[in-house]
Amino acid sequence: MPTIPDRRVDGGPALSAPEAIAHRRATRRFDPARPVPDGALEQVLHLATLAPSGFNLQPWRFLVVRTDRNRQKLYECAFRQPKVAEAPVVVIVLGYHHPHRSHLDAMIEQQKTLGAIPESGVAELRARATRTMERVPDPALWATRSTMLAAATLMVAAESLGLASAPMEGFEPEKVKEAFGVPNDHSVCCLIALGFAAEEKPFPGRFGLAEVCFEEHFGQPWTLGESE
Amino acid sequence: MPTIPDRRVDGGPALSAPEAIAHRRATRRFDPARPVPDGALEQVLHLATLAPSGFNLQPWRFLVVRTDRNRQKLYECAFRQPKVAEAPVVVIVLGYHHPHRSHLDAMIEQQKTLGAIPESGVAELRARATRTMERVPDPALWATRSTMLAAATLMVAAESLGLASAPMEGFEPEKVKEAFGVPNDHSVCCLIALGFAAEEKPFPGRFGLAEVCFEEHFGQPWTLGESE
Numbered sequence: 001m002p003t004i005p006d007r008r009v010d011g012g013p014a015l016s017a018p019e020a021i022a023h024r025r026a027t028r029r030f031d032p033a034r035p036v037p038d039g040a041l042e043q044v045l046h047l048a049t050l051a052p053s054g055f056n057l058q059p060w061r062f063l064v065v066r067t068d069r070n071r072q073k074l075y076e077c078a079f080r081q082p083k084v085a086e087a088p089v090v091v092i093v094l095g096y097h098h099p100h101r102s103h104l105d106a107m108i109e110q111q112k113t114l115g116a117i118p119e120s121g122v123a124e125l126r127a128r129a130t131r132t133m134e135r136v137p138d139p140a141l142w143a144t145r146s147t148m149l150a151a152a153t154l155m156v157a158a159e160s161l162g163l164a165s166a167p168m169e170g171f172e173p174e175k176v177k178e179a180f181g182v183p184n185d186h187s188v189c190c191l192i193a194l195g196f197a198a199e200e201k202p203f204p205g206r207f208g209l210a211e212v213c214f215e216e217h218f219g220q221p222w223t224l225g226e227s228e
Numbered sequence: 229m230p231t232i233p234d235r236r237v238d239g240g241p242a243l244s245a246p247e248a249i250a251h252r253r254a255t256r257r258f259d260p261a262r263p264v265p266d267g268a269l270e271q272v273l274h275l276a277t278l279a280p281s282g283f284n285l286q287p288w289r290f291l292v293v294r295t296d297r298n299r300q301k302l303y304e305c306a307f308r309q310p311k312v313a314e315a316p317v318v319v320i321v322l323g324y325h326h327p328h329r330s331h332l333d334a335m336i337e338q339q340k341t342l343g344a345i346p347e348s349g350v351a352e353l354r355a356r357a358t359r360t361m362e363r364v365p366d367p368a369l370w371a372t373r374s375t376m377l378a379a380a381t382l383m384v385a386a387e388s389l390g391l392a393s394a395p396m397e398g399f400e401p402e403k404v405k406e407a408f409g410v411p412n413d414h415s416v417c418c419l420i421a422l423g424f425a426a427e428e429k430p431f432p433g434r435f436g437l438a439e440v441c442f443e444e445h446f447g448q449p450w451t452l453g454e455s456e
Binding site: 002004006013014015016017018019020021022041042043045046047050051052054056058060062063065066067070094103106110115116117140141142144145146148150151152155156159160161169180181182186189190204205206207208209212213215216217218219222225226 | 230232241266270275277278280282290292295322339372374376387388389408409417429436440441446450452453454
């Protein structure tokens with residue numbers, strides 16, 4: 001496994017996870033004159049793949065767009081949001097609906113090679129994963145759940161290594177699929193722009209735990225505090 | 229805003245984001261004798277709320293289960309996976325389908341108070357958010373996308389502060405909703421157990437970038453490297 005990155009692109013130490021989580025913003029504008037170094041991009045993508053997923057099936061597929069021509073094409077599919085044309089990298093984050101049909105054996109093989117499953121457990125895992133996955137009522141939803149775990153991991157990783165990011169839902173999925181050749185067994189879960197922010201963006205706020213947490217039952221008020 | 233946590237529960241420094249991402253495992257078994265300190269739980273939940281979401285609408289709702297009685301009840305809804313009964317905390321991660329109908333004004337007000345939007349931008353944002361959200365074809369999918377961003381953030385935060393976690397899809401959503409009073413306009417996106425691992429879990433492997441990344445077009449091979 002590659003070594004764990006410990007430096008930002010500006011040479012400083014990688015941010016702690018709480019710092020990266022707290023400093024990350026949905027960047028509005030990117031500096032088109034500042035490219036993302038190849039090494040940093042590989043590190044960010046690799047870290048994203050370390051997210052968990054149902055049965056470790058890893059349904060995420062990252063369609064990485066860097067050329068001017070293709071970023072312009074994507075811009076036209078994304079309501080002409082300036083950041084899509086400005087950011088040096090835009091990742092089209094896809095969720096593959098049924099990786100168990102094509103990648104289950106490879107995943108199990110890798111798990112076995114790493115000693116994470118004994119030979120005696122392989123048949124049971126294969127049978128259980130296949131049975132469960134074939135019964136999933138909404139494969140696009142299943143794929144989206146795990147894929148968004150990787151999307152969040154990508155953005156936290158990027159921030160920790162000194163890169164700005166911006167997740168986007170504002171695009172026309174059918175246009176994106178048509179323009180970039182995405183087949184119907186993949187969902188376009190989101191776009192993520194990466195690069196360097198052109199301006200500071202103020203923190204827009206979040207609801208506190210009293211608003212979004214319940215204790216023991218739906219609607220039961222949160223009585224622990226909000227950490228200070 | 230609360231201060232950014234910088235210590236683990238064992239007193240050491242909070243892990244870097246790459247370390248937290250790389251060390252996190254889907255914990256199989258938890259030590260039922262080791263509770264999660266209240267302060268650490270608040271910190272982890274607070275950090276989870278810093279995830280991005282569509283229109284900053286924050287559809288996540290964390291139903292936090294800690295009592296023996298309710299963890300046992302949840303265990304019965306989750307195919308009797310031992311970890312649900314063992315882990316001192318299990319978060320039922322819910323996604324609220326239409327927060328724009330109840331929380332849009334409060335979110336905008338907070339944004340204004342923090343200086344993140346001028347008064348002159350409020351009406352346009354309210355109109356655009358309402359219009360867009362009312363046209364969302366699948367509100368449950370919309371809610372799930374953003375909620376899973378918070379779920380991933382929660383797990384990375386937990387790992388960085390010295391807590392083990394385990395995401396779960398293996399539960400019966402209708403049973404969980406019935407047992408915990410969850411209304412129909414919320415999805416049960418996943419469960420996340422938190423606590424201290426009872427055993428080391430080996431890394432099960434991940435596909436490399438050559439498998440999950442495409443360059444510029446679907447199916448076009450990834451030619452950058454895998455970071456070392």
